Amino acid sequence: MGRVFVFVLAIWIAMACPAGAQTSRTPPGRFEGWTSAIIAADWRDGRGRPIQAFDNARRDLVKGFLNAGFPRATMVDYSLRPDAANPATAQTVLDGLYDAAARGSAGCLLYFTSHGAPTAMVFGDAPRMTPDMMVNIVRRACGARPTVVIVSACYSGIFVNALAAPNRMVLTAASRERTSFGCGADETYPWFDGCVIEALPAATDFLALAAGARACVSRKEAERAVALPSEPQLFVGSEMQLRLPTLRFNHPIG
Numbered sequence: 001m002g003r004v005f006v007f008v009l010a011i012w013i014a015m016a017c018p019a020g021a022q023t024s025r026t027p028p029g030r031f032e033g034w035t036s037a038i039i040a041a042d043w044r045d046g047r048g049r050p051i052q053a054f055d056n057a058r059r060d061l062v063k064g065f066l067n068a069g070f071p072r073a074t075m076v077d078y079s080l081r082p083d084a085a086n087p088a089t090a091q092t093v094l095d096g097l098y099d100a101a102a103r104g105s106a107g108c109l110l111y112f113t114s115h116g117a118p119t120a121m122v123f124g125d126a127p128r129m130t131p132d133m134m135v136n137i138v139r140r141a142c143g144a145r146p147t148v149v150i151v152s153a154c155y156s157g158i159f160v161n162a163l164a165a166p167n168r169m170v171l172t173a174a175s176r177e178r179t180s181f182g183c184g185a186d187e188t189y190p191w192f193d194g195c196v197i198e199a200l201p202a203a204t205d206f207l208a209l210a211a212g213a214r215a216c217v218s219r220k221e222a223e224r225a226v227a228l229p230s231e232p233q234l235f236v237g238s239e240m241q242l243r244l245p246t247l248r249f250n251h252p253i254g
Contacts, residue, residue, distance in 0.1 A: 029069045029071070029250065030069060030246070030247050030248060031068075031069045031070045031071065031106075031107070031109075031247070032071060032106065033071075033074065033104050033105060033106030033107070034070060034071070034074060034104055034106050034107040034108065034109060035074050035075075035097075035100045035101045035103070035104035035105075035107070035108050035109070035141065035142070036065060036070045036074065036075040036076075036100075036104075036108070036109040036110075036111075037075070037076050037077070037078075037096075037097045037100060037109070037110050037111065037141075038058050038061050038062055038065070038075075038076075038077040038078075038111045038113075039058070039077070039078050039080070039093055039097075039110075039111065039112050039113070039114075040054040040055050040057065040058040040077075040078070040079045040080060040081070040113055040114070041054070041080050041093075041112055041113065041114035041121065041122055041123045041124055041129075042054055042080065042113075042114040042115045042122045042124070043055065043079065043080065043081030043082075043083075044115070045183055045184055045185055046115075046183065046184075049185065050081070050083070051183070051184065051185045051187075052185075053182065053183055053184070053185075053187045053188065053189050053190055053193075054079075054081075054113050054114065054183075054190065054193075055079050055081065055084075056188055056189050057113050057152070057189040057190060057193035057194070057197070058077055058078075058079060058113065060189070060197050061077075061111060061113075061193065061196065061197060062075070062077050064196070064197050064200035064201070065109065065111075065200070067200070067201070067250065068200060068203075068249035068250055069249055069250035070109065071104075073103070073104075074100050074103050074104030075100070076096045076097060076099075076100045078092070078093045078096065080093065080123070080124030080125075082125070088124075089124065089126075090123050090124045090125070090126035091126075093124075094137065097110075097137070097141050098140065098141055101141040101142060105145065106145065106146075107142075107145050107146040107147065107148075107247075108138075108141060108142035108145055108146070108147040108148065108149075109147075109148045109150075110138065110141070110142070110147070110148070110149045110150070111149075111150045111152075112149075112150070112151050112152065112153070113152040113153070113190060113193050114152070114153045115153055115154060115183065116151075116153030116154040116155045116156050116158075116174075116180075117154070117155060118155050118158070118176070118177075119158065120133075120158075121134075121151065121153045121156065121159075122153075131158055131159050131161070131162035131163070132162060134149075134151075134159055134162060134163065135162045135163055138163060138168075144167055145167065146167055146168075146239070146240060146243050146247075147165075147167055147168045147169070148168070148169045148170075148171070148206055149163055149168060149169070149170050149171075150170075150171045150172075150196070151170075151171075151172045151173065152172075152173040152180065152190055152192045152193050152196075153172075153173060153174070153180065154173075154174055154178070154179040154180050155174060155175075155176055155177070155178070155179065156172035156173050156174050156176075156180070156233075157172050157174055157175040157176035157177070157178070157231070157233045158176045159172060160172060160176075160233050160235050163235070164235050164237065165237050166237040166238045166239040166240070167237055167239045167240060168235070168237050168240060169206055169210075169234075169235065169236050169237065169240045169244065170233070170234070170235040171206075171210050171213070171232065171233070171234050171235075172232060172233045172234075173190070173192035173193075173217075173230060173232055174192075174230040174231060174232060174233070175230070175231040175232075175233055176233075177231075178228060178229070178230045178231050179228075179230060180192050180230045180232075181220075181221070181224075181226065181230060182194065182220075191217060191220050191221075191230075192213065192217055192230070192232065194216075195212070195213040195214075195216030195217050195220070196209065196213045198212070198213075198216055199212030199213045199216060200249070201251070202251075203249055204248055204249060205244055205245060205247055205248050205249060206244050206247065207236070207244050207245070209249075210232075210234050213232070214232045214234070217229075217230060217232055
């Protein structure tokens, strides 16, 4: 009799609890607790005229990385253009980045899109960001966490050596001696940013994203018969070589 009662009770509990309630606790994503920051650090073409390419890239990179599984709660994005609806200063950007890093302590994705020079990157109207400045920002925000830094700018290879560390992956739009392309009024995105956006939906992880973006840049440059290719650079630290294949992107259906 006791066994019959237990069996009937178990059936009643199963019927009383909806199936959705039993499976409502979704396991955390691979990027849960990651800080991400996507920053359009310039808004001008080579002659100082306003363009939309950097902000277009910021907008659609946010969408792409959200779809890949990065949580919005610990993601910030900024435009440094002064005529934006809510203009940000360089200090506003850094304060927002550090605040987001305090809320998400599992890892870091930092993406900068801007103009670059052989010694530094444009960072709004603030002094240009040198490699030493960049590494201090990354160190303060991300510390020893697994960190991916992507820099889309001419001569952005200047940042690789300064940022190189076992816990970091660094991807740049160009080598330290080369320009990148696509920062004109007639372009939707800088070419490198457009290639990252193009590669994101099919990329399984950051390594696949880097490979897809670099292949896309090479294709665009070949199509336009670019004489001096930009030569995007990739560095992967020893710790990240083991970790990156486990950090797989989401692929929403539909």
